[in-house]
Amino acid sequence: MIEVKNVEKSFGDAHILKGISTTFEKGKTSLVIGQSGSGKTVFLKCLLGLFIPETGTISYDGKIYSELSHDERRNLRAKMGMVFQGSALFDSMTIAENVMFPLRMFTKQSKSEMEDRVNFVLNRVNLPDAHHKMPSEASGGMQKRVAIARAIVNKPKYLFCDEPNSGLDPKTAIVIDNLIQEITDEYDITTVINSHDMNSVMEIGEKIVFLKDGFKAWEGSKDTIFKTDNEVVTDFVYSSELFKKVRKMYLEENE
Numbered sequence: 686m687i688e689v690k691n692v693e694k695s696f697g698d699a700h701i702l703k704g705i706s707t708t709f710e711k712g713k714t715s716l717v718i719g720q721s722g723s724g725k726t727v728f729l730k731c732l733l734g735l736f737i738p739e740t741g742t743i744s745y746d747g748k749i750y751s752e753l754s755h756d757e758r759r760n761l762r763a764k765m766g767m768v769f770q771g772s773a774l775f776d777s778m779t780i781a782e783n784v785m786f787p788l789r790m791f792t793k794q795s796k797s798e799m800e801d802r803v804n805f806v807l808n809r810v811n812l813p814d815a816h817h818k819m820p821s822e823a824s825g826g827m828q829k830r831v832a833i834a835r836a837i838v839n840k841p842k843y844l845f846c847d848e849p850n851s852g853l854d855p856k857t858a859i860v861i862d863n864l865i866q867e868i869t870d871e872y873d874i875t876t877v878i879n880s881h882d883m884n885s886v887m888e889i890g891e892k893i894v895f896l897k898d899g900f901k902a903w904e905g906s907k908d909t910i911f912k913t914d915n916e917v918v919t920d921f922v923y924s925s926e927l928f929k930k931v932r933k934m935y936l937e938e939n940e
Contacts, residue, residue: 686711687732687843687875692741694727701727702738703899711842712873714866714889716880719896720921725879726847728896732877733765733845734758745843763791766836766874768846768865772828774820780831781807781816787839806834810864826857830864837868844869846878850885862888883922886910895921 687709694702701724709715717725730736731743734750742749745761753761766787774783781803788799807815810830820828829849836844846865850858866889869876880886886893890907895918902917910922 686746687877688742688744689732690742690744692728692731692738692743694724694731694736694738701899702731704741705896705899705901706741707894707901707904709875709877709892711875712869713891714869714876714878715892715894716878716886716890717894717896718880718886718921719902720881722898723896724899725896729845729847729877729879733767734762763787763839764842766839766841766844768829768832768836768844768849770848770851772820772832774828774831774835776820778820779816780812780818780820780823783820783831784835784838787835791839802838803834806838807831809837809868810834825852826860829853829857829861833861833864833868837872837874840872841874844874844876846876846880848879848881850880850882855884858882858884859888865889886922 689705689707692702692705693700705728717728719725727736731738737751742751744750748761750758750761775786778786784803784806785799788794788802792799794802803816807813810833812827812830812834815823815827815831820831823831844865849861849865853861862885865876865878868874878885887907890910893905893907893910894901895903897917903913903915905913910918913919
């Protein structure tokens with residue numbers, strides 16, 4: 686579990702995060718949503734330990750990050766997997782080498798042990814024959830699956846994803862959503878996803894945290910988001926006619 690208590694973060698005069706408190710539970714897929722400039726990216730970087738809040742704490746299974754030693758922070762980072770918005774694969778490495786990279790950084794495994802693990806995770810993301818391809822030879826959806834394989838290769842306890850469906854067609858986006866959900870369930874990972882994709886919210890949003898101007902404006906689930914009367918949330922979620930119709934149908938069915 687990740688527990689966030691009264692986190693505030695500023696850069697100069699810009700007050701980005703304003704007293705955010707929430708929890709992200711083990712084995713659940715949590716989504717952080719909000720408009721551009723709401724603080725989502727800064728919040729995710731705080732969760733990753735890349736930014737340290739001025740006030741408040743972030744705890745990982747009861748251990749407060751700011752109180753950890755340098756070695757303890759390194760060990761914690763080794764338990765984190767990250768899927769970047771643009772996949773962030775190394776162009777000069779093969780797909781297998783990209784996936785193996787965290788093992789080289791954080792473990793002392795033998796080459797054969799690393800190769801076995803790479804084979805396992807590439808099979809898990811349905812890329813059994815992609816080892817020797819270069820990222821430039823892979824489609825956008827394949828690159829996302831490679832990024833997920835790399836994120837889970839070191840058996841993380843925490844998985845973070847920044848706009849994992851960015852640039853993907855709707856069908857491929859659903860495949861990626863389902864893959865993240867399956868991996869979260871299978872390995873009992875604490876998963877946090879930054880997203881603006883409402884399809885993802887409704888598909889896999891076991892918990893949703895809505896940020897507005899640096900504040901936590903609302904939190905709930907994909908089921909309760911249809912029921913909320915919070916105008917900030919409804920203005921964001923139901924900005925499209927499609928979701929207005931979906932909400933109307935949902936409310937009528939559950940009267």
